[in-house]
Amino acid sequence: MTRLSKKDVLRADQFTRDDIDLILARASEYEAALASKRELDLLRGKILATLFFEPSTRTRLSFEAAMQRLGGRILTVSEAKSTSASKGETLHDTIRTVDGYADAIVIRHPDIGSAEVAARATAKPVLNAGDGAGEHPTQSLLDLYTIQKEQRKADGLTIALVGDLKHGRTVHSLATLLSQFKVSFLFVSPQTLRMPRGIVGRVQERGIAFRETEDLGHALGEADVIYMTRIQRERFADAAEYDRLKDAYVLTRAALVKAKPSITVMHPLPRVNEIAVDVDDLPGAAYFRQSANGVPVRMALLALLLS
């Protein structure tokens, strides 16, 4: 196996277990190459276009770093709304045009399904960097890579997903991807922001154990990995409910005393206050390493799709 099963990266559930193993093994090689400052020239002469119809500097820079670390070049559209789209051009036409300039396209767009529209418009690889409330599959891959790297494996782990599980694109895709492994889940959220039944059903089908709770403290004692996400005030119909709950989902150094010493703390970033700053220098605070892992994981994807 030296190829992915699809030409595009659109959804977390598209990956076979072989795909996943191939991507993560390749990412590990590239991480070693970066650490030893070995020059990589694999994508010399190739161009990646990054089309961001909504801003996401973190994701854009991560892709652009990955492409350049492989010797490739980039075309950047950091605010694609100020472009032809504003003149009434369809996404299909925009992508067919960019197809003439680049060898692969990264797209971030506020509308669900837009990455699939883009993928159908071109024979070249399209990578979904977030389509609204839909998917963000490269984030899930780097999350999984981080778990495997920090914990030396994914199988056998108890993984707590914490926060707004109802609206969180990141936790949906990650739960989907992790369902290919022998993990247990703790879904930790307010009652009104529980994991959607569709995702829960998929987890059950795979025979994955899970438990739902509102109590972060309880979950902390059991988890090998705790994945924090943000709860946004605007998701609550009732402001009083938000005020009652918001502090319950802040992870502090004091709270981590009852966690396993080997716990890995993750967050997709940016954080606002979901993780207290005093957690940052604990050995298990992995969120900045997690973010940096985006580079080798995206290098692996680009190399597999383009070379």
Added chain:
Amino acid sequence: MTRLSKKDVLRADQFTRDDIDLILARASEYEAALASKRELDLLRGKILATLFFEPSTRTRLSFEAAMQRLGGRILTVSEAKSTSASKGETLHDTIRTVDGYADAIVIRHPDIGSAEVAARATAKPVLNAGDGAGEHPTQSLLDLYTIQKEQRKADGLTIALVGDLKHGRTVHSLATLLSQFKVSFLFVSPQTLRMPRGIVGRVQERGIAFRETEDLGHALGEADVIYMTRIQRERFADAAEYDRLKDAYVLTRAALVKAKPSITVMHPLPRVNEIAVDVDDLPGAAYFRQSANGVPVRMALLALLLS
């Protein structure tokens, strides 16, 4: 002949026939090199600055792809208005400054004549990527390149230019450039949006046959190439006149039944609805190929000006 006759690319009428032949031959070589994935390293160590005082993602990316396909580097200013200009700096000063950073400058600016101001401020090549209602000479060159490639020649063809011929920078420059060939023109537009008499006069001086008509259907039967452009509501003093005419200038698959089988359909893009989507998969629908041709044509220009 291995050099252009001027240091800059500012206007469609600056090109001698030798210039044109040189550019298009070189573009053809680069297109072949791109198709065979041959590495080009001609502009290694050179930097192109793209200064866009109004957004035009398509044109910017096309230039940036061209420069990078030749091994060169880019400096991008995609929204130049948020720069020194807003602090009161003149265009002359801005260009003299960028002259210190780059080996050539692409400029897009809302004011007619701004590219010529820029060219006088520096000894380095300046390429006009659109100066308001003025010129867009690299667009005309890629249009011409497309005609020659799709039809194997330009001489002898009947070329219909359709839409708002009064305000359309693109059709003005293209008519000017094509006047160096033995073509016939059909100018198809509403009476109030006819081709300016200055352009018509130039065409006549060259001894080029042309006819003006309001009737797209009529033109369709004769044309070898049909070049569609947009008619904007705001160009009409009378809204009723716009409503009466707008559908008459939409090209559909049904309407193309009466065209020559070998017809080439072009459009500078972005399109709104001037060409129905069902035209896209006809063999003569050349507009996305046309857009992609911008890369080898701009590679040719950059290579000729910089190496």
Added chain:
Amino acid sequence: MTRLSKKDVLRADQFTRDDIDLILARASEYEAALASKRELDLLRGKILATLFFEPSTRTRLSFEAAMQRLGGRILTVSEAKSTSASKGETLHDTIRTVDGYADAIVIRHPDIGSAEVAARATAKPVLNAGDGAGEHPTQSLLDLYTIQKEQRKADGLTIALVGDLKHGRTVHSLATLLSQFKVSFLFVSPQTLRMPRGIVGRVQERGIAFRETEDLGHALGEADVIYMTRIQRERFADAAEYDRLKDAYVLTRAALVKAKPSITVMHPLPRVNEIAVDVDDLPGAAYFRQSANGVPVRMALLALLLS
């Protein structure tokens, strides 16, 4: 000596005399290499991130040109405010994230001290490209480089700093840097916009001669170098005072008749009207050369910090 004394470039007063000599010697080498079109490949495989939380196209392009002239790559954030910061992320977190993508970081930020916050968040080099009313140390270095190049030395010169000396970050940093040399200063400003006493005190401690005056004409007769800066209307409590003074700080060709023939005229750019356009073609009008000197000086800094 082949290394700078610090990992970052944050303030003009951080440089030892050895640092300064090393940077300027290296800049001179790179300028010669650029002039002879010699390929430089020193930073091949390295990535520089330019994070601009407020726009400054000139400074950004200068750094990006410098990095690319050395064979390195760039990640650009030209409008960083439309990023994670707007989602409530701290600067510390942003920098720790970018640390995962790039080998060095240039930061421009409206808040004083922000570059130091950034430098503490990463072990990688941080270069301050302006922190509000604080510092802009790379500008001072290129100013000093320009003085030495135009006048063949800095020691022994009489240098007039003209304009709003109270708020001008540029003149504060330059005065600080020049205090390491045996110069004399003329501080030329309205009474209400005099050089801050802190800077004057530092100059005195170093035993540097200086004189303060409101009269530009008087200073012109004595200066070897005249460094013009802008006086902004909004700095005056009293509009009448602004109207009285604004023309007194405009340098004209006529006024330069009484200057030394060897005078060097400088300006950090952009200019509005502080220097009349008819000065531009005098041999001593060095401001566009000064701006271009930013490239070799920043190449020197990047090379010393990264290789």
